[in-house]
Amino acid sequence: MKLDKTSETLLVFMAVLVIIVTAYYVEDISLRNNVSLEYNQDMSLTGVRLSDKVYSTCQKVKQWKNAKDFGLQFEFTLFNNDRSNISNWTIEIEVPEDAEIADCWNAGTSVKDGILYLTPLSYNSIIPNNDQITFGFIINTKDNNFTPTFMHLVGYKAAIVSDSAIKRLIYIAFVIWAVLFVGFFVTRFNLRNYREKQKTDVKIILQSMNTFINFIDAKDPYTRGHSRRVAMYAAEIAKRMHLSEDEVQNVYYAGLLHDAGKISVPDAVLNKPGKLTEDERRQIQEHTIAGGDMLKQLSSLRGIRETALYHHERYDGKGYPEGLKGESIPLYARIVGVADSYDAMSSNRVYRRHLNKDEIIEEIQQGAATQFDPNIVVYMIDMINDGYVNVVKMETAEREEGRGDFHLTEDDIPGVYMGL
Numbered sequence: 001m002k003l004d005k006t007s008e009t010l011l012v013f014m015a016v017l018v019i020i021v022t023a024y025y026v027e028d029i030s031l032r033n034n035v036s037l038e039y040n041q042d043m044s045l046t047g048v049r050l051s052d053k054v055y056s057t058c059q060k061v062k063q064w065k066n067a068k069d070f071g072l073q074f075e076f077t078l079f080n081n082d083r084s085n086i087s088n089w090t091i092e093i094e095v096p097e098d099a100e101i102a103d104c105w106n107a108g109t110s111v112k113d114g115i116l117y118l119t120p121l122s123y124n125s126i127i128p129n130n131d132q133i134t135f136g137f138i139i140n141t142k143d144n145n146f147t148p149t150f151m152h153l154v155g156y157k158a159a160i161v162s163d164s165a166i167k168r169l170i171y172i173a174f175v176i177w178a179v180l181f182v183g184f185f186v187t188r189f190n191l192r193n194y195r196e197k198q199k200t201d202v203k204i205i206l207q208s209m210n211t212f213i214n215f216i217d218a219k220d221p222y223t224r225g226h227s228r229r230v231a232m233y234a235a236e237i238a239k240r241m242h243l244s245e246d247e248v249q250n251v252y253y254a255g256l257l258h259d260a261g262k263i264s265v266p267d268a269v270l271n272k273p274g275k276l277t278e279d280e281r282r283q284i285q286e287h288t289i290a291g292g293d294m295l296k297q298l299s300s301l302r303g304i305r306e307t308a309l310y311h312h313e314r315y316d317g318k319g320y321p322e323g324l325k326g327e328s329i330p331l332y333a334r335i336v337g338v339a340d341s342y343d344a345m346s347s348n349r350v351y352r353r354h355l356n357k358d359e360i361i362e363e364i365q366q367g368a369a370t371q372f373d374p375n376i377v378v379y380m381i382d383m384i385n386d387g388y389v390n391v392v393k394m395e396t397a398e399r400e401e402g403r404g405d406f407h408l409t410e411d412d413i414p415g416v417y418m419g420l
Contacts, residue, residue: 006188013181020177024170039086039155045076045148053082058148061136070144071102075136078127082157086127089155091118093148099141106135127155202249205301209256216262219270225396226343231255232392233339234332237379241335254307254332255339257298261291261308285320288312303332311336316370327373334373338364338380341372342389357384 044050045058055078062073080086091107093116101109107118116137120126124133139146213227234255238248262270265287269280276284292309299305310324310333317325329337345355345363355363361381368374383389 009184013177013184016177020170020174024167024174027166027170037157039089039153039157041153043151043153045151053080054086054153055079056151056153058151060147063144065144066140069098069140069142071138071140072144072146073136073138074148075134076151077132077134078153079132080127080129082129084157085129086153086155086157088125089120089127089153092116092152092154093118094150095139095148096141096143096146098143099139099146102138102140104135104137106133107137109137205253206256209253212260213256216259219262219265219267226347227256227259228396229343229392230258230336230339232396233342233380233383233389234336236383236388237335237339237376240379240382241376250301250303251332251335253301254304255336257291257295257304258307258311258336258340259287259291260294261287261289263294264290285312288321303330306330307332307336309333311340313337314371315373319371329373334376338372338376341367342380342384346389346393360384 039054041054042050043054043056045056047057049055057077057079059075060072061075062071064071078091094114095111095116097114099111099114099116101111101116104118106121106124108121109119110117116139118135118137124135127133216227217224231252232255235248235252238251243251265283269276269283272280288309288311292305295305295308307330309321310329313319313322313324313329313333315326315329315334317323342360342364345360348354361384364372364377364380368377
């Protein structure tokens, strides 16, 4: 199953988050099991602190007389106010040579050569930082005055977790991830709103343009649908030329309005079946100037006015109204000029019937580099050969007949090219 771009991006974000979280816990476990130094310290049990970070207290809780010796009970509290845990600790306390351990709690014990060794049990093998542990024992000895005054602590100081440079990098990576993640959704939200607004704007523009070209088409029943067809041919040429989406859309608009100036031509001249007089020919040719004047205020859509003004210029410089030549003719005008000529040749006109496919291809090829830009002619001929022009004719014909199955409306055309 192929995922859309949003789903793919979310999967990438989730994968990165898993990597960050995994890296955090791996580093945390590594640090907690990393020993930075051995802890080896004597501690007074008389109330004098040799260190404010790690110290201990001792209390003789009870003393009694046995048959042969004395029983003494001691309880200890070991404080760890350091920044690190102390692990695998061992405590050494000097005791009388005859001492025997009768009982012990919270620690394991053994006596050797007058030294009592206290070791942790499974649940207190670590003395946490800023915490404490308690333990105690009962000793039998003939020395009823015995009280421990010192203990010796041996342990291992764990590395301080917060000191890890790698952890700081992981925190930074997570902050960057969070910013990008939030930014992604904000951008998606804004882009969605922008596209909705863009669709609305496109619809308003097209509705306005279609209303206007309906007036143009109403003047000449033989060219009904001409502006829509030219717009679709021109947009397809622009698409095949790999122009940007905005340019393809603007070429479509330019094709819709290229004949805007015909509204100023008298109906009698526009629909005359016979040969035109010089004055009538001049009136028809001036529709390009009239169109350019009408569209002066439409400057927000690039190339629209220039297309209406120059779409009858010729590549060899013999066109009108200004006799522009070659690439001095605006690109949109060159594209629409080819599309316009094709539709004129393939449509019935008041003064002649349409040409067939081979005749049209021959006419267009003969006009390459004289009437038309030869680079654009190639795309137009491809569209004739691959049948695209027939699809346009069928669909615009269905639209004009008012049939309900027209599936490529003028509202949809820019969306096709813009990827909306």
